[in-house]
Amino acid sequence: MLEIILFSLLNGILYGLLLFMLSSGLTLIFSMMGVLNFAHASFYMLGAYFAYTLGMHTGFWPALILAPILVGVVGSLVERFGLRRVHANGHVAELLFTFGLAYVIDELVQLTWGTVAVPYREPDYLREPLFTLFGTDYSIFRGVVILISILMFIALWYLLKKTRVGMMIRAALTHGAMVGHLGHNVPRLFMLVFGFGCALAGLAGVIGGPLLATEPGMAATLGPIVFVVVVVGGMGSLPGAFYASLLIGLLQTFFVAIDASVADILGIFGLQIDPYGEVARITLANLAPMTPFILLVLMLIFRPRGLMGELEP
Amino acid sequence: MLEVKDLHAYYGKSHILNGVNFHLEEGEVVSLLGRNGVGRSTTVKSIMGEVPPQGSIRFRGKEIAGLPSHAIARRGLGYVPEDRDIFPTLTVRQNLELGIKNPRKPGKWKVQQMLDMFPNLARRADSPAGVLSGGEKQMLTMCRTLMGDPELMMIDEPTEGLAPLIVKQIGELISDIANAGVSILLVEQKLSIAMDISHRVLVMGHGQIVFEGTPEELRADDAIRKEWLEV
Ligand SMILES: Nc1ncnc2c1ncn2[C@@H]1O[C@H](COP(=O)(O)OP(=O)(O)OP(=O)(O)O)[C@@H](O)[C@H]1O
């Protein structure tokens, strides 16, 4: 039991950090530019595929750095030559643009890398155990991922709180036009933030690819969950996105790990139902993929502004 | 220095500016007067590129109509909007620092100098600017714009909703800025201030300039005051 709790905790945190790497970029882009980027998870997928292909030439570690940069460049170009023009026609047009973009990227990925998963993996030595508890191994790679995520967030915090560009970004979050009136190039700032957000998604893909799977469906699997994170955390709130990422990461992991059925749970409360009925046999693990969406629905009913949001979505 | 010719501006389909013409010379303080809603803010906003302008706007002989606002600011125009627009989550000091256009080429105004001038700002230098009072916010936005070394500063209703004592302080700051050689286009509702510190006044009505002259001339012209200013 302790073993399950401990490992679920570790894996839940890991998954949560990965979610935050995606949701932080999405949140920054949304609160600064007002664009809900439907293609965000597609940039995550691009990260994984880029790292796979680059890695065949450069090895794992250089690809880990190069792939997110490349995704960031692609993101910046999309902003500069796509979104910026569409922007003139309002938010609905932007939304439709990113929606279309997601499909375009998905199709391009399938054309380039095929419709089945590619064998993108961490090097063998990273699969060795970092430590062994109760006879279960925790791989070095998982430790590395947690470390990279934490370093990433320290860097993000430093960028936003301590640098001049970060100051401009925080100022533009509330008063974009005024930042321009002071002589700062706001369109260029938007391009940088969009590219940076995409690079973060790309990094999530680079480390998420080997952990989950590098396949054409990976954007569609994670995309909706990232949106749930952003809404549950409160649209536009970075701390909110952080807590919601960890919450959903842990919730999903624990549900997968708990080997109990609806009948068992009801049993705890002294309720008996036919243990062989359809409903009774649903296990919590079956429900795991649903938990983010249940949370979303409950959140929208009972606290529409999210954990830490100021406005209702 | 600034020459506006046949300026038109629209919000959607409503035609707000209907051929605005005026000019402003180096070192001048000019006030733009008029009743609520006649388009004074819109004039300033279209010069700054926040509202798309139609017509000609020349600054130091070069056309600036149609440029993005950051490019206009870099030509030497400063803008203090009527809703003040301080950055509430940044500290007072950071607000001032963002006024600097290029940190490698600092201008003649220094952050410390601003803080020395306004003890109320100095006391809150490291607090989020959102906690400042209305008057302090107004001081902060004016100082922040000064940090960018503008040659012409457009200030939109700086005294709106403020107590008389603070109004007086703001009047003094505007005089100080003018004495430092910065030209000023001031949008004001309070005639007394505008008349005191301006070299020339412009009166707006129905999206056009309907009077141009010295404060004395405006004082002498009862008809204009009755028709376009008094409520
Ligand atoms: N964003 C906007 N959208 C539509 N109409 C606007 C907008 N801003 C201003 N207007 C309208 O344009 C006209 C001129 O507005 P403007 O802000 O220039 O007036 P003003 O002379 O500065 O007066 P005041 O500041 O006292 O309201 C007004 O009738 C106003 O209702």
Ligand SMILES: [Mg+2]
């Ligand atoms: Mg106004």
